[in-house]
Amino acid sequence: MKTENQRAWFFVLPVLLLVAFNALVPIMTVVNYSVQETFGNNVFFWQGLDWFEQILRSDRFHAALGRQFLFTFLILIIEIPLGIIVALAMPRKGMWVPVCLVTMALPMLIPWNVVGSMWNIFTLPNIGLLGYFMNDVLGVNYDMTQQPISAWITIVVMDVWHWTSLVVLLSYAGLVSIPDAYYQAAKIDGASPWKVFRYIQLPKMKTVLTIAVLLRFMDSFNIYTEPFVLTGGGPGNSTTLLSIDLVKIALGQFDLGPAAAMSLIYFAITLLVSWLFYTLMTKDDAQ
Amino acid sequence: MTIELIDACKQVRGITHIKPTSLKMRPGHFNVLLGQTGSGKTSLIKLMAGLDPLASGAILFDGEDVSRLSTQKRNISLVHQFFVNYPHMTVYDNIASPLRVAGMAKSEIDGRVQEAADILQLGPMLNRRPQELSGGQQQRCALARAIAKESRAVFLDEPLANLDYKLREELREQLPELFAGRGAVVVYATSEPEEALLLGGETALMHDGHVTQFGPTAQIYRKPATLAAARVFSDPPINAAAITKAGTQARMKTGVRWALEGAAAALPDGDYTVAVRPHHVTPVSVSPQTVAMEGTVQVTELSGSESSAHFQMGADSWVSLAHGVHPYEIGQNHTFYMDASKAFYFDADGRLVA
Numbered sequence: 156m157k158t159e160n161q162r163a164w165f166f167v168l169p170v171l172l173l174v175a176f177n178a179l180v181p182i183m184t185v186v187n188y189s190v191q192e193t194f195g196n197n198v199f200f201w202q203g204l205d206w207f208e209q210i211l212r213s214d215r216f217h218a219a220l221g222r223q224f225l226f227t228f229l230i231l232i233i234e235i236p237l238g239i240i241v242a243l244a245m246p247r248k249g250m251w252v253p254v255c256l257v258t259m260a261l262p263m264l265i266p267w268n269v270v271g272s273m274w275n276i277f278t279l280p281n282i283g284l285l286g287y288f289m290n291d292v293l294g295v296n297y298d299m300t301q302q303p304i305s306a307w308i309t310i311v312v313m314d315v316w317h318w319t320s321l322v323v324l325l326s327y328a329g330l331v332s333i334p335d336a337y338y339q340a341a342k343i344d345g346a347s348p349w350k351v352f353r354y355i356q357l358p359k360m361k362t363v364l365t366i367a368v369l370l371r372f373m374d375s376f377n378i379y380t381e382p383f384v385l386t387g388g389g390p391g392n393s394t395t396l397l398s399i400d401l402v403k404i405a406l407g408q409f410d411l412g413p414a415a416a417m418s419l420i421y422f423a424i425t426l427l428v429s430w431l432f433y434t435l436m437t438k439d440d441a442q
Numbered sequence: 443m444t445i446e447l448i449d450a451c452k453q454v455r456g457i458t459h460i461k462p463t464s465l466k467m468r469p470g471h472f473n474v475l476l477g478q479t480g481s482g483k484t485s486l487i488k489l490m491a492g493l494d495p496l497a498s499g500a501i502l503f504d505g506e507d508v509s510r511l512s513t514q515k516r517n518i519s520l521v522h523q524f525f526v527n528y529p530h531m532t533v534y535d536n537i538a539s540p541l542r543v544a545g546m547a548k549s550e551i552d553g554r555v556q557e558a559a560d561i562l563q564l565g566p567m568l569n570r571r572p573q574e575l576s577g578g579q580q581q582r583c584a585l586a587r588a589i590a591k592e593s594r595a596v597f598l599d600e601p602l603a604n605l606d607y608k609l610r611e612e613l614r615e616q617l618p619e620l621f622a623g624r625g626a627v628v629v630y631a632t633s634e635p636e637e638a639l640l641l642g643g644e645t646a647l648m649h650d651g652h653v654t655q656f657g658p659t660a661q662i663y664r665k666p667a668t669l670a671a672a673r674v675f676s677d678p679p680i681n682a683a684a685i686t687k688a689g690t691q692a693r694m695k696t697g698v699r700w701a702l703e704g705a706a707a708a709l710p711d712g713d714y715t716v717a718v719r720p721h722h723v724t725p726v727s728v729s730p731q732t733v734a735m736e737g738t739v740q741v742t743e744l745s746g747s748e749s750s751a752h753f754q755m756g757a758d759s760w761v762s763l764a765h766g767v768h769p770y771e772i773g774q775n776h777t778f779y780m781d782a783s784k785a786f787y788f789d790a791d792g793r794l795v796a
Contacts, residue, residue, distance in 0.1 A: 336522040339493050344540040345514030358530040 182422075188415035206416035216417065218392065219400040220424075223376060226396055229311050230318075230375040235368060237315065238322025242330055243356070245323070256327075259320040267317075271384025274313045278385075299386060303393035310382045310394055317381065318371060325367045329360035365436045369429055376425055397421055443469050443594045445490060445627050449499035452489050459485045461652040462499060467627050467644070472618060474638040474659060475631040477648030477674055483631035486648070487597045490629065492516050503594060516595070519588035523600040525580035527572040533559070533583050534568040540591045558590035561620060578609040589620060596621060598630045602637075614640060635677045639663060647671045669792040672717050678750060681760040682717045685787075692716065696756040700733040706787050706796035714795070715788045720750065720763035722781040725770075732779035742770045753778065 189207070192200040210216050245255050265273075280286040280298045289297035296302075299309040333355065341351045379398040382388070388395035388403070395403070401421065405414035445467045452460040460482050467473040475483040488494040490501060492513040500509045508516050519540075527536045537558055541551045559565050562582040572580050581601060588596050598617075602610040618641060621628045632638060638645050638659055645659040647666075654674075655667045666672035672680050685692045690707045692714075693699040702709075727734070737753030737760060744750075750763045751770050762778050770776060787796040 334524055334526070336524050336526045339488075339491075339520060339522075340526045342493060342513045343491065343518060343520050345543045346539075350543075354528045354530065358528075 185415045185418050188411045189419055191412060193411045202412060206412045207420065210413055210417045210420060215400070219395055219397045222393075222395065223397040226311070226378070227372060227375045230314055231368065231371055233311070233315055234319045234322050234371055235364070238319050238367065239326050239360070239364075241319065241323045242326035243352070245327055247331060256324070259323050259327075261320075262317050263320050265317075267380035268384050270313065270317050271381040274309065274316075274381070275385050278309050301390055303390060306386050306390060306394050310385060313381060313385060314375065314378070318374065322367045322371065325363040326360055329363040330356060333359045361436075365433070368432055368436065372432060373425060373429060376428070443504055443625055443627050444502075445595055445629070446502040446505070447490070447499065448502065450489055450496055450501055451498045452485055452494060453497040454494075458497075459651055460489060463653050465646060465653060465656055467629060469625050469627050470622075471628075471643030472621075472641045473627065473629045473643060474641055474645040475629060475648055476633070476635065476638045476645050477631075478633055481648040481674075482651040483633075483648055484599055485651070486653075487520070487599050487629060487631055490595070491518050491520055491597055517591075517593045518595045518597065519591050519593040520597045520599065521581070521584045521588050521601045523603045525572070525577060525584060525604070527580060527583050527587075529572060532569050532571060533564055533575070533586075536572065536583055537564075537586045537590050540587060554590045554592070555586075558586040561589065562586045578605055578613065581605060581613070585620065589624075592624065593626060595627045595629065598628065600631055600633065603633075617641070635663075635675045638675070645675075647674050649674055665794065666786065667794050669715060669717060669788045669794075672786060672788075672794075676719055678720045678761045678763065680717045680719055681723060681758070682715055683755070683758045683760075685714050685716050687711050687714055694735075694756070696735070698733060698735045698755075700782050703783070704796070706785075709787070709795055713790060715792070717786045717788060718780050718782075718784060720761040722784040723760060723762040723778050724764045724781075725751070725762060725768045725776060725778055726764070727779040728781065729783075731781065731783055733782050734777050734779055736775050736777050739770045739772055739774055739776055742772065751776070751778075 190202055190204070192202050194200075241259075246252055262270075275283075277283045278285045278297075278299050280290050280300070286297065286299075289295045297305050299305040337355045337359075338351065341355060346354070377398060378396060379402070382394055382396060383399055383402075386394045388399045398421075401414060401417055404410050404417065445465075447463050447465045449462040449464055450460065451458065451462045463486070475486060477483050485494070489496060492508070492511060496509050500507050502508065503516065527533075528539060531539065534555055537555045538551050541554060546554075555568075556565075559568055562585055564579065564582055564586055567575060567579060567583075572583060575583065581604075585601070602613055605613065614637065617630075630641060642659055644657060645662050646653045646656040647662060648654070649670045654671045655662055662671070663675055666675055669682065673682075683694050685694050687693075687702065687706075687709060688711050690702050691699055692702050692706075694716075701707075724732075735755060737755035739751050739753050740759070741752040742749065744767060748763055748765055749768050749770075750761055751768070752759060752761050753776065754760075760778070786794060789795045
């Protein structure tokens with residue numbers, strides 16, 4: 156017997172309403188701005204896809220996008236392996252486990268703008284502890300307010316400090332869930348530590364690592380607060396990442412149309428890359 | 443190949459897990475470690491496998507002291523209760539992994555993997571990954587790895603515990619054939635007395651971190667040396683009650699009395715414990731020698747062709763196990779008949795005396 160009716164829609168209705176209010180409606184207002192020229196007193200002129208074309212052709216956008224990809228690439232290439240290594244080095248049992256876990260969680264508990272301020276003061280040449288140490292003790296010319304390279308190193312190190320813990324905690328959760336029996340089996344076979352990592356630990360951590368990569372990608376690709384507080388996008392435009400540039404256009408220049416178009420392109424890129432990561436990393440399981 | 447333990451003892455941070463144990467296990471049959479959860483079966487296996495260090499004593503493989511030898515060098519296999527296979531390798535690679543680590547030639551590996559896969563009916567699944575297999579197939583893959591390795595000793599630590607009933611029975615029947623004629627010492631840990639009886643061979647009864655009795659399985663079943671051993675080797679648990687012997691009469695606290703015969707009659711007067719297996723306590727009298735006793739029925743179970751009744755008799759809770767369906771009423775008094783000729787008598791220290 157088969158019953159067919161439309162009742163199922165009632166059950167998904169609450170979710171549809173929720174999604175509509177927290178995602179679709181705000182996005183639609185952005186879509187609205189992106190296709191019009193906006194003046195004061197709610198005066199609008201239809202622009203079509205002009206803003207999109209303008210953004211996609213602009214050198215400024217290309218440069219910001221390039222910096223954004225470079226930043227995210229550096230973050231992932233450093234934080235994921237580093238997180239795994241730290242997780243592997245953490246104790247599995249004993250009194251040091253809670254100590255390690257709390258220490259790891261601390262950076263993540265600090266508000267983002269506080270992280271930015273902390274690192275700003277910490278790295279200022281002459282007065283910051285690190286800035287003073289680098290310049291006056293080690294004699295290295297380091298000034299993140301003047302040199303693009305110094306600024307880049309600083310924002311990357313700051314993000315590594317702030318967020319590697321997330322990868323560590325996720326990897327650690329994956330590691331402790333591996334039953335001892337697997338390690339015993341490897342010991343009986345005489346597998347080397349590298350093989351234990353490659354054939355037991357890595358496959359068993361795969362699910363949490365997929366989540367870690369996705370979270371770190373999305374977070375670092377959309378990062379705003381910390382570099383903004385630290386460098387304000389400077390020196391020059393050298394650390395102006397996409398979100399910082401977007402805010403400059405939207406609030407600094409009040410160009411709502413181009414800012415809205417840029418937001419949508421930004422969103423589309425984030426979505427596309429996330430989907431790519433997810434598809435590539437879960438490809439094996441689908442077979 | 444033989445495995446010999448000489449006063450082998452294991453301690454972790456001052457706590458003794460395995461009390462000094464001496465055993466000699468031979469190939470050609472199953473060496474069953476029978477004991478309840480926490481009795482030290484897995485600990486003992488880990489000691490023999492070299493996964494845990496020995497606190498004192500020695501372990502000999504073929505007379506050679508391997509106590510200080512690493513797990514890998516002992517050349518053993520271990521199959522766990524959980525299905526342990528390398529998750530991202532195919533069944534073929536899983537079976538081949540120990541052979542590859544040992545640096546064996548490709549053609550020889552292929553031959554051994556195919557042979558092991560044939561025996562365990564894994565032929566069509568060689569290219570699949572463990573997570574694509576059923577539980578029974580995953581465990582067969584782990585068993586195939588142990589067989590292909592042709593190690594000196596094979597440790598099976600409750601390998602069937604996580605399988606469903608039908609698969610368990612099927613695999614249990616196949617197990618003795620799998621290892622027959624391979625020359626390896628097979629050690630099989632289980633908590634089920636029935637499994638020990640079905641697998642035969644020799645059994646070491648384990649209780650509280652030491653081996654209480656070791657010998658041919660059937661012999662141990664017939665003559666458990668201690669009350670603890672009798673308890674371990676009975677499912678449902680063996681019935682026990684305190685008795686007082688005076689002359690040739692045995693008397694329970696509830697007043698049930700019977701005449702002792704043979705060795706039991708010759709014991710000095712005093713306090714003893716009587717123990718009777720559940721299937722020697724029946725709701726109908728099977729012979730003129732049975733002793734009638736009354737108890738309040740608490741729980742009844744019907745399993746296949748047998749029915750069991752748990753009944754309260756004074757301070758003791760007893761179980762009766764009998765063929766057929768019997769009309770018990772919960773909370774009602776029933777008369778049960780104990781076959782006194784099948785009873786065991788233990789002294790105050792729990793040692794078998796008759």
